[in-house]
Amino acid sequence: MSETSAESGSTAEQDRWEAEFALKQREQKSREQDLELRRRQATTLSWHSPLVLAVLAAATAALGNAAVALLNGRQQVALETARSEGARMLEMIKTGDPRTAKVNLKFLLDAGLITDEKTAKALDTFLKQTPAGSFPSLPSAANPGTVSFVQTPEMTPDLQKALDATIAKFIDFMKGLGGDVGGSIAVHVLKDLEVSKGMSGYYDPAKGVFIDAKYAKEQDLILRELSHAVLATAAKRPDMPIALESGLSAYFPASFRGGPDFASGMARDAWNLRNSVKDTGPRDPSFPAETFRGLLLWGGTCWDLREAIGKEAADQLILDAWALLGASPPSVPDQGKAFKTALLTAAERKAPGRFNTAIEGVFAKRGV
Known part of the structure; x- marks a missing residue:
């Protein structure tokens, strides 16, 4: 047990x-x-801690900002490139000559200076489809916003270059007096203009300046038509005295050039502004006769005033007087008396009493 x-x-x-x-x-x-x-739990909780979450949020924001900055940087570069190429193309067509503008843009394309593929392709197509004669162009730097040249067979590159330089200086001369051509003006040099129009040249406010090709090198004629544009802008009215305007439009080119022999290259001695034509006798009302009479009489009167009081004073007073006539059209039919009154008024505003005697004497010599 x-x-x-x-x-x-x-x-x-x-x-x-x-x-x-x-x-x-x-x-x-x-x-x-x-x-x-x-x-x-410790591993899981570590990713949910405020510190870890803050670090993760900051890292995510930094990556987002970096991506946005990179994208913005690329877009900014593309925008600046487009602006630069656009400005470059605009500069290339500031020639006043459609043919030269086309050659310049083709150079940009061939030289690889247009880097945007779409722009380059569009420009290439435009160059191929647009004839040189109708290619767009802007006024040259010499004549910004004032004068352009219409391309015709008679408007050769050498002629355009010579006219461009002279016109630029003349416009500056008129601007110094307060004159303005009133916008952009196109210069046309055409064959047989004298035959078709009966004039060697004329000014059309809507279309520009027209000169017969055989007189194109006579620069006084072109400057005369440009003077019509300046006088029209100064007067601000179309119904000014024809004969008086004809004289002033001859005087300003002559004063600019510094000699009284207006359009001397045309071998017409009668066009010299240093003459003795007087405001007397019957007048031919036809346009050519009144224009020619005014060129000699009032162009000569202005030249006399230039010699009496000096170039600068005379140039300024004559343009100011014309503007006064435009603001207050003559109350009497005698344009000579109206012009003298306007000159005296302009002189009083500029220098009271200084030029009155000279003006009275010049007009008395011409019968006014």
Whole structure:
């Protein structure tokens, strides 16, 4: 019986030990699971911490800003390139000559100075489809916004170059007096104009200046027609005295050039402004006769005044007097008396009493 009791005790001890061992194993496993859970939680929580989120947000914003800056930079470069190429093309057509403008733009294209593919392709197509004679051009730098040259067979490059330089100087001369041609004027040099129109040249406010090709080198004629434009702008009215305007439009080119022999290249001695023509006798009402009479009489009167009081004073007073006539049309039919009155008024405004005697003497000499 004692042996049976001993075996029973040994078995119970073993069962208790195994139970404790199993419990220890479960506890150990539970602790390991708890540790693994804590580790995972720690890893997950680290990405959700305010510091980590702030760092991630800042990094994302920096990357976004960098991308935007890169895109803006590329767009800005493209915009500046387009502006630069557009300005370059505009400069290339500021020649006053459609043919030269086309040659200049073709040079830009051939030299690879137009880098935008769409612009280059469009320009190439335009160059191929547009005839040189009708190619767009802007006034040259010498005559910004005032004079352009219409391309005709008679308008040679050498002639245009010579006219361009003289016209630019004349316009500056008139601007110095307060005169203005009143906008952009086209210069036409045509063959047989004298035959078709009966005139060597004329000014059309709507179309510009027209000169017969055989007189194109006689620059006084072109400057005379430009003077008509200046006088029309100064008077601001179309019904001004024809003969008087004819004289002033001859005087200003002569005074600009510095000699009274107007259009001397045409071998017409009678056009010399240093003459003794007087405002007497019957007048031929026809347009050519009145124009020619006015050229000699009033052009000569203005030249006399120039010699009496000096170039600068005379030029200014004559243009100012013309503007006064435009503002207050003559109240008497005698344009000579009206012009003298306007000159005296302009002189009083400029220098009271200084030029009155000279003006009276000049007009008395001409029978006014």
